[in-house]
Amino acid sequence: MDDQTKLREFEARILNGELIEPKDWMPERYRKQLIRMISQHAHSEVIGMLPEGNWITRAPNLRRKISLLAKVQDEAGHGLYLYSAAETLGADRNSLINQLLDGLAKYSSIFNYPTLTWADIGIIGWFVDGAAIVNQTMLAKCSYGPYARANLRICKEENFHKKQGYEIIVTLAQGTEEQRKMAQDSVNRWWWPTLMMFGPPDGQSPNSEELMRWKIKLYSKDELRQRFIDLTIPQAKAVNLNIPDPDLRFNEKSGNWETGSIDWDEFFRVIKGYGPMNRQRIEARRNADKNGQWVRAADDAWAEKQRLKPNEMAGS
Amino acid sequence: MTEKNQNWEPWEVFIQPGQGAPHEHAGNVHASDAEMALQNARDLFARRGKVLSIWVVPARMITASSPSDSGPFFDPADDKAYRHPKFYTVPKGVRGV
Numbered sequence: 001m002d003d004q005t006k007l008r009e010f011e012a013r014i015l016n017g018e019l020i021e022p023k024d025w026m027p028e029r030y031r032k033q034l035i036r037m038i039s040q041h042a043h044s045e046v047i048g049m050l051p052e053g054n055w056i057t058r059a060p061n062l063r064r065k066i067s068l069l070a071k072v073q074d075e076a077g078h079g080l081y082l083y084s085a086a087e088t089l090g091a092d093r094n095s096l097i098n099q100l101l102d103g104l105a106k107y108s109s110i111f112n113y114p115t116l117t118w119a120d121i122g123i124i125g126w127f128v129d130g131a132a133i134v135n136q137t138m139l140a141k142c143s144y145g146p147y148a149r150a151n152l153r154i155c156k157e158e159n160f161h162k163k164q165g166y167e168i169i170v171t172l173a174q175g176t177e178e179q180r181k182m183a184q185d186s187v188n189r190w191w192w193p194t195l196m197m198f199g200p201p202d203g204q205s206p207n208s209e210e211l212m213r214w215k216i217k218l219y220s221k222d223e224l225r226q227r228f229i230d231l232t233i234p235q236a237k238a239v240n241l242n243i244p245d246p247d248l249r250f251n252e253k254s255g256n257w258e259t260g261s262i263d264w265d266e267f268f269r270v271i272k273g274y275g276p277m278n279r280q281r282i283e284a285r286r287n288a289d290k291n292g293q294w295v296r297a298a299d300d301a302w303a304e305k306q307r308l309k310p311n312e313m314a315g316s
Numbered sequence: 317m318t319e320k321n322q323n324w325e326p327w328e329v330f331i332q333p334g335q336g337a338p339h340e341h342a343g344n345v346h347a348s349d350a351e352m353a354l355q356n357a358r359d360l361f362a363r364r365g366k367v368l369s370i371w372v373v374p375a376r377m378i379t380a381s382s383p384s385d386s387g388p389f390f391d392p393a394d395d396k397a398y399r400h401p402k403f404y405t406v407p408k409g410v411r412g413v
Contacts, residue, residue, distance in 0.1 A: 023383050070363075077360050084344050087326065093346065097318050150343075157364075289318050296321055303323035303348035 014215050019145040022088040030214055033207060034144055035089050037216065039096045042082035044108035046100070047281050049075045051115040052124060060118060067164045068121065074157045081150040088146045101289055103282050109267060110197045112275030119172055119186035125165015127194040127232070133158045134228045135198070143215035166235065173239040187236065188244045195259065196267040198225040226256055233257050327353035328378060330371040331361055339371055347372075 006025050013020070020026055049072050056072065059065035083093050099105040110128055115121060133155060140151040172183035199205060199221045211217040219227075236243055247260030269275065324346050330339040342361045347353035353372040362370065381389055397403045406413045 021383065023380070025384070074363070077363065080345070080360055081343060084326075087344075094318055094320050101317060153343075293319065296319070299348050299352070300321040300323050306349060307323065 011214075014143050018143075019148060020143055021145045029210065030144075030216075031089050033211060033214075033216060034147060035086055035091045037211075038082055038086040038089075038147055038150075039091065039099070040106050040108075042079045042086060042096070043100045043105050044111065045075050045079035045082060047107045047111045047285065048128075050281055050284050051111055051113070051277075052121060054115050055118060055121050058118070059121075064168070071125070071161050071164065074161065078150075078154045078157070081153055082147075085144075085146040085150045097289075101282070101286055103273070106271065108197060109270045109275065110193055111281060112270050112277045113190070113193055114277050116189075117182050117186060119169065119182045120190070122165045122168030122172065122183070123186045123190045125161050125163075126169055126235070127165075127190050128197070129158050129161040129165060130232060131194050131197050131228050133162060134224050134231070138218050138224065141218060147216075169241070170239050173241055183239075184241055187241050191244050192262060192266075193270075195225055195229070195262055196264075196270075198222075198228070200264060200267070201262075229257050229259060230255075321348065323348040326375040327357070327372045328375050329353075329357040329361055330373075331357075331367050332369040334366055335368060337368075339369070344375060345372070 007027055010020070010024075010026060010030075020030075052068060052072050052075075056065065056068055059068050083096065086096060087093055096105070100107070110131075115124070136151045136155050136158065140148055140155055142148050142151070169183050169186075172179040174180075202208065202220045202222045205221055208217070208220060212220070233243060233248075245260050247258075249258055250256075251258050270278070273279075325348075326344045327347055327350075328344050329342045331342045332339045342357075345353055345356040345360055347356050350372060354370060357370050357372050358367075361367065393399075
């Protein structure tokens, strides 16, 4: 069967709503696009632990601290589900991790902003995980089986992340004047960067057409962004927090909230490495890798010794 | 730069999500031996909810059927209507057969 016929059959399967599995025939572009997307997603989960890890030792009480610890551990788990999914496409995990350490890989622009106050931990759960849920709920229905299943598993855990974040914000918003100000300041700093998380507007996304044709994505970036905006604004109003956008208005006709224009120059600056925290994020990952090296080496040496022992089961 | 460890390999993980349920494929972990694979699998796939048991197996030990041959490979099962109860008739009014 020639590649043209295979491609036709592949696209017919996708149109039919079938899931593509690792050993199935797929176009090279499909494989490449998925490896690019899944590895960026995995890196985002791993880098995403850093801004939150910043507050673990300073959580205001034990209840908040155990939640935050559990949440950060979940993010590590999400990174691992996703690296596994990328491996099913033939990607090598070490190479992917090295691309991140070498500063060659992209990850979500949002994690290049600093967590200056405790309220930022609430905002990350409410805004950032809220936005991630909108995106990942779609990806849980994408055409590639292992990626869809990884996202399904992730979504089940993200709901706790969002709710604990919103609870933090509600507590602050209903607290003292100082606490309310802290929550509002955090909303002000994170609102626009969160909207940028979905990526550049439709028409400026070079990969979108292909990704949607192959059902790697089911909705456009603007559609996902709109869904997040419509979900979030009533949640902000419920606790009297202001969205920092003088142009924000409700369109009665469409039933959507319309925002002012997003500063895409800022987005591209951050993506290109000039956000407030890009350098520190990569530096932290490099240090973690370096500091863990002796543990991995010791483990490897031990496993090798077990393997070479004659007539004995390794590890028994 | 992260190094490659010669004894690390992927292990496939199967979890039993409840009493009496069959083990289901959950995903995989990287580990240097069975004990580490089991611990990593617990940390990754049993952080919440009821998991009663975990199996791990080196991915290279699994032999899988090939999707390109799935037509002819599973063909023999396709045309055997006599393996299903609907193939057989019983007299009218007889119940519980």
